[in-house]
Amino acid sequence: MCERFSGQTSMLVMVLAIIVIMALGVFLITSSIKPQSDEYNNLYVHNLLLSVLRANTGYRQPCDTIASAISCASLTPDRSCEGMSCYQFSARNIPAVIREVIKPSFDYYMIVQPENWEIVGGERITYGNPDVAKKRSRWTANEKILQYESNLQIQLIIAYR
Amino acid sequence: MISAFQLFKIILGVIMSVFVIIIAMQFSGRYIQLGESGKQVSTVINLKKAIEDVYTSGVPTDFKISDAKKTIEFYRPPNIITPSATVSLEPIPTLLVAGEDISIHRIDYEIGWWKFQLIEAVPDTKILFVPLTDDESAWHVIEDIAKYMPSTENTRTKVRFGIWCNRTEFYFGWEKNDFINKVIRLFLIEKRVLNFCENVNYLRKKGYKLVVIADDDYNADFLIKPKSRKIGYVYITKGDEKKAYLYKNPLDIVSLLLGGETFYEYENKRFLKELGVAVNASIREANILMTSERMGRCRVELASFISVLNDIKQKLEQMNYKNEDDVNELNAYLEESSKIYERIDRLGCG
Amino acid sequence: MKGQSHLMEYVLLMFFVVMIMVVLMFFLTGWQVTSSTSQQYEAMSHKAAFLLRAFANSPYLNKKTYPEGSMFEDSKLTAITCEDLRKLYGSGWYAELKDISMEGECNEETYPNCGEWTFCKKKEKSMVFDIPVNIYRKTTGEIHIGILKVGLYV
Numbered sequence: 001m002c003e004r005f006s007g008q009t010s011m012l013v014m015v016l017a018i019i020v021i022m023a024l025g026v027f028l029i030t031s032s033i034k035p036q037s038d039e040y041n042n043l044y045v046h047n048l049l050l051s052v053l054r055a056n057t058g059y060r061q062p063c064d065t066i067a068s069a070i071s072c073a074s075l076t077p078d079r080s081c082e083g084m085s086c087y088q089f090s091a092r093n094i095p096a097v098i099r100e101v102i103k104p105s106f107d108y109y110m111i112v113q114p115e116n117w118e119i120v121g122g123e124r125i126t127y128g129n130p131d132v133a134k135k136r137s138r139w140t141a142n143e144k145i146l147q148y149e150s151n152l153q154i155q156l157i158i159a160y161r
Numbered sequence: 162m163i164s165a166f167q168l169f170k171i172i173l174g175v176i177m178s179v180f181v182i183i184i185a186m187q188f189s190g191r192y193i194q195l196g197e198s199g200k201q202v203s204t205v206i207n208l209k210k211a212i213e214d215v216y217t218s219g220v221p222t223d224f225k226i227s228d229a230k231k232t233i234e235f236y237r238p239p240n241i242i243t244p245s246a247t248v249s250l251e252p253i254p255t256l257l258v259a260g261e262d263i264s265i266h267r268i269d270y271e272i273g274w275w276k277f278q279l280i281e282a283v284p285d286t287k288i289l290f291v292p293l294t295d296d297e298s299a300w301h302v303i304e305d306i307a308k309y310m311p312s313t314e315n316t317r318t319k320v321r322f323g324i325w326c327n328r329t330e331f332y333f334g335w336e337k338n339d340f341i342n343k344v345i346r347l348f349l350i351e352k353r354v355l356n357f358c359e360n361v362n363y364l365r366k367k368g369y370k371l372v373v374i375a376d377d378d379y380n381a382d383f384l385i386k387p388k389s390r391k392i393g394y395v396y397i398t399k400g401d402e403k404k405a406y407l408y409k410n411p412l413d414i415v416s417l418l419l420g421g422e423t424f425y426e427y428e429n430k431r432f433l434k435e436l437g438v439a440v441n442a443s444i445r446e447a448n449i450l451m452t453s454e455r456m457g458r459c460r461v462e463l464a465s466f467i468s469v470l471n472d473i474k475q476k477l478e479q480m481n482y483k484n485e486d487d488v489n490e491l492n493a494y495l496e497e498s499s500k501i502y503e504r505i506d507r508l509g510c511g
Numbered sequence: 512m513k514g515q516s517h518l519m520e521y522v523l524l525m526f527f528v529v530m531i532m533v534v535l536m537f538f539l540t541g542w543q544v545t546s547s548t549s550q551q552y553e554a555m556s557h558k559a560a561f562l563l564r565a566f567a568n569s570p571y572l573n574k575k576t577y578p579e580g581s582m583f584e585d586s587k588l589t590a591i592t593c594e595d596l597r598k599l600y601g602s603g604w605y606a607e608l609k610d611i612s613m614e615g616e617c618n619e620e621t622y623p624n625c626g627e628w629t630f631c632k633k634k635e636k637s638m639v640f641d642i643p644v645n646i647y648r649k650t651t652g653e654i655h656i657g658i659l660k661v662g663l664y665v
Contacts, residue, residue: 007516007520010520010523010524011523014524014527014528014531017527017531018527018530018531018534021531021534021535021538022534022538024538037552037553037556037557037560039556039557039560040556040559040560040640043560043563043564043642044642044643047567047581047642047643047644048642048643050579050581050645051581051643051644051645051656051657052643052656054582054645054654055645055654055655055656056653056654056655058653065654097656100611100656101611101643101656101658102643103641166514166517166518166521169518169521170521173521173525177525177528181532210557213561213564213565216565217561217564217565217567217568218564218568219568219578251601252565252599252600252601275570276570276575278570434598435598435599437598438571438595438598438599439571441592441595442571442587442590442591442592442595443590445589445590445591445619446586446587446589446590448619449586449589449590449619449622450586450649452619453622453623453649453650455650455651456650511575
């Protein structure tokens with residue numbers, strides 16, 4: 001009986017071996033395909049945040065730069081800026097500036113909060129899509145706006161759409 | 162007795178096994194060799210990446226080269242030569258002294274309108290200055306050299322300085338900032354006179370680099386004879402051979418100290434090449450700004466600036482960095498350009 | 512017949528063993544090719560990132576008073592040439608900088624009412640990387656946002 005089935009067993013073993021090797025091959029090939037360079041994306045998000053914050057808005061103080069507009073919106077939100085409150089000005093202009101600059105393949109989420117917000121609390125302002133913060137592949141940049149008494153922490157997160 | 166079929170199976174099995182073993186041995190043999198040299202090249206490529214990071218950010222870092230003597234056969238700028246490959250550090254101007262643990266720093270040499278950036282990557286280094294003249298110029302030379310050496314306060318690998326000798330003592334152990342701000346100040350104010358002590362060989366064996374500054378000829382491995390505040394000669398003695406090198410700024414002295422003639426030639430060529438680029442670009446920029454209405458208040462200064470830059474440009478075209486007259490003239494133009502640029506900057510056009 | 516079927520069985524077995532070895536070699540080769548292509552991409556993106564950082568921090572292009580870099584000065588950008596940049600940063604690339612709020616190629620005649628700078632010949636077969644930067648407009652004192660693009664020749 002063993003002899004009758006030995007040929008069939010050999011065939012089965014061969015087929016199983018072929019399947020295992022193909023699976024190994026597929027695994028090796030997929031593991032060698034790496035995602036887009038972290039180095040470049042980290043550089044991109046850092047520069048995006050830095051260049052946006054330093055840019056002039058074309059308006060006068062207290063909203064002459066993006067950084068000052070954010071600062072005003074966070075610390076003195078009701079202060080007047082070009083016919084509206086600082087908070088309204090920043091909500092309208094900051095997303096527009098970022099959208100103009102950021103690559104279409106990226107989406108973003110920006111968080112503005114006082115330093116050590118987790119401990120001291122305070123007003124937190126956000127711009128963009130909050131789902132970006134939950135994505136597995138995302139890149140983050142941090143900057144500080146130095147203010148008298150209270151520094152502001154700015155975090156920008158980007159991810160592929 | 163075995164049957165023909167069994168024999169057939171044995172022979173076929175042996176052939177297949179031999180075939181598999183040969184392929185496996187070839188494959189693994191190739192990869193063992195590749196593995197060893199691959200590891201060395203990989204280390205050097207990582208070193209290059211670290212140098213690039215320091216060059217672009219200015220933030221110093223430490224780097225470990227495992228088995229440094231085998232990994233880096235030698236460094237002939239801008240190429241690192243390993244047993245299996247040559248890795249070029251271009252376009253970054255780098256003075257690299259190999260060692261197991263090295264510290265990578267960016268040195269900025271600035272003259273107002275131009276900044277020359279150079280990487281110095283060195284292992285633990287001990288430099289003892291021996292000023293054998295009570296002339297203040299000796300201390301200025303020491304200060305200048307220290308200024309263009311790495312500041313290792315924030316790295317594990319250290320560059321330390323000291324002064325030698327006072328009878329049989331020497332003072333050693335300061336890093337750059339303390340050495341410049343405390344030690345040199347003290348000696349400049351107190352004007353202490355030092356003497357050349359014995360135990361030279363002991364210090365050499367312990368790895369100290371001795372830098373002697375004197376007015377007269379002296380029998381030393383590395384002797385600096387300043388001719389003026391900016392220029393002078395470095396004499397390097399190796400055995401019976403003594404060679405003189407003209408320096409026009411502290412970077413020349415540092416290059417000689419770290420790597421002798423090879424580094425000196427490389428640094429000079431690179432310095433003058435980048436100066437040429439800076440001069441051409443600055444002339445064009447100044448001309449562009451002259452035509453702008455908003456820069457009207459700076460027109461006179463811009464015109465003077467263009468004039469001195471053209472002098473520098475002409476000088477560079479037939480410059481010999483080993484000729485004293487050429488070097489003096491270049492330094493004079495550079496100083497004048499720096500003063501004019503300062504005025505332009507104060508006017509808000511810089 | 513029994514002997515023949517044994518022999519055939521054995522030959523078939525050997526055939527499958529050889530097939531497996533051939534398939535294994537194909538997969539190993541395929542893995543090596545994919546791995547080296549991926550390594551080549553990584554090397555290119557690293558070179559691009561270095562060039563982008565080098566330009567963003569270059570004292571030949573940037574305003575002195577911003578040590579964190581990425582503050583290009585429009586007069587410096589207009590003055591410097593491809594030849595100058597080749598001497599400083601080697602070859603095998605081209606670069607473009609565009610002010611998002613101004614248009615027109617910049618040269619000595621169009622300055623300061625322009626917003627585009629191109630350095631070195633643009634080639635069709637290039638791998639392009641870009642980052643946002645700032646451009647300091649010297650005559651007005653304004654800071655604009657620009658996009659710096661570096662293309663590596665393939």
